[in-house]
Amino acid sequence: MKKYLFIFLVTCSVVLSAAEKPLVVTLHPLLTEMVLRLTDGEVEVFSVFPVGGDLHEFEPSPGDMVKMQEAVMVIAMGKHLESYLDRLQENLPESVSIYEAGRLVPSVKIDPANAIFACCPAHSHGSIDPHWWHSPLAVRRAVRYLGRELEKILPEHKAEIRERTGEVMAELKDLNEWAVKELAVIPKQDRKLVTAHAAFGYFCVEYNFQAIPVKGINDERNPSPSYLAETIDTLKRENIKAVFPETKANDAILKSLNEATGIRLGQSLYADFIGNADVNGYANLFKYNVNNLVKALGPSPSE
Amino acid sequence: MKGSPRFEICLFVIAGLLLILPLRLLTGVAVSAPPDHLTVSVSETREVNAWVDFRFSALPEKVKIYQGDVLLWQGGGSRREDGDLTLRLTDNGALLRLELLWPAELKDAYVECSLEVDEMSDLRKGFWSQGHDDQLWNLAWEESQ
Structure with a gap:
């Protein structure tokens, strides 16, 4: 009997302590990962982003809204990635703050010449590139800011959060140094990143690449023959060594480009850092992208 | 009358x-x-939050950052130091003075310093230092930031 009473009491205390934890809602898997690392179980983290979802199409469901109303903080990526944030704030009680993790990270603007290749209408025409996570140093900054915000909701754990923040920041600095070393084998003339849309601005600025977004590589609609011809001309003129689709590539177009130009097809890159069963976690997704770039743009073994 | x-x-x-x-x-x-509306503003000054990160090749006794006579931050006793500070930017720039104190027997130490101001690109500085050293650091960003 005593044994059962003990188990009952332990269960009750676990349930109560879990219920007492402040709830933090995240809008991107990267944020979930970072909050879990920084708080180490001291908050309850609820990720509203669905597995396999599209970052630029996603909007929270009514069920997500209910969960958010119970939260102390909703964490967004910011830089206008979540175009619904104003409406979200209007529907949340004043006690729930929305924190934009990327807000204070220095912005990279989409080159006006590439504005038509922005990932969606909200991110075109000279606006800010919202994909700040392509630079580990930008993520390092965001983690520092996020750590300071989490300290405010968990003042009793300030010292531990500060220490963990320092650890994650050091890892991100190492990740950047690793990337610099790996990418060093790619000659200057081959540092051209041809992707479907202008999502790699932060990466290109950090590692001295030229971004060449080519509309249509990822497009679900088939481009016209004249557009395809124009794209082939551009790729030939720029002496492009490889093109990189993103995770939802249109194989037919890629095949046409490959057949017409002989330009190598790189492995798909993770633009939105939404992982899957094979590749997940920020560092792994970033390394996956860098390794694919090195494989396609670096010197071949015979060189 | x-x-x-x-x-x-x-x-x-x-x-x-x-x-x-x-x-x-x-x-x-x-x-x-x-x-x-008739006054003309000669320069724009604003207060910004920043984070400084130091790496030292040897152990410094003291590290201080001043802006004018105002002490913004101080540390020392570790090969890695970082901290938050608030500084004033005038026309998108600022002049900081780094004061470093090294053990007398130390010949030379290399210092790597980076500064991150909210929403602005990182600034980095590297230099050799020894004894009681004062280094000026002129912070300047492009106007668009």
Whole structure:
């Protein structure tokens, strides 16, 4: 009997302590990962982003809204990635703050010449590139800011959060140094990143690449023959060594480009850092992208 | 008395004084403090949050950051130091003074310093240092930031 009473009491205390934890809602898997690392179980983290979802199409469901109303903080990526944030704030009680993790990270603007290749209408025409996570140093900054915000909701754990923040920041600095070393084998003339849309601005600025977004590589609609011809001309003129689709590539177009130009097809890159069963976690997704770039743009073994 | 020229002159003078006094006051205020929209701002100054990160090849005894005479941050006793600080930017720039104190027996140490100001690109500085060293660090960003 005593044994059962003990188990009952332990269960009750676990349930109560879990219920007492402040709830933090995240809008991107990267944020979930970072909050879990920084708080180490001291908050309850609820990720509203669905597995396999599209970052630029996603909007929270009514069920997500209910969960958010119970939260102390909703964490967004910011830089206008979540175009619904104003409406979200209007529907949340004043006690729930929305924190934009990327807000204070220095912005990279989409080159006006590439504005038509922005990932969606909200991110075109000279606006800010919202994909700040392509630079580990930008993520390092965001983690520092996020750590300071989490300290405010968990003042009793300030010292531990500060220490963990320092650890994650050091890892991100190492990740950047690793990337610099790996990418060093790619000659200057081959540092051209041809992707479907202008999502790699932060990466290109950090590692001295030229971004060449080519509309249509990822497009679900088939481009016209004249557009395809124009794209082939551009790729030939720029002496492009490889093109990189993103995770939802249109194989037919890629095949046409490959057949017409002989330009190598790189492995798909993770633009939105939404992982899957094979590749997940920020560092792994970033390394996956860098390794694919090195494989396609670096010197071949015979060189 | 009523209708006498002296009385009328007195009334005239008093009325004149009553008119002149507020006019003087009004014109005086206008000269000493022109309206805001007429003033020309020579330089724009704003307070910003920043984070500084140091790496040292040897152990410094003291590290201090000053802006003018104001001590913004201090540390020491570790090969890696970082911290939050608030500084004033004038026309998108600032002049900081780094004061470093090294053990007397130390010949040379290399210092790597980076500064991250909210929403602005990182600035980095590397230098050799020894003894009681003062280094000026002129922070400047492009206007678009």
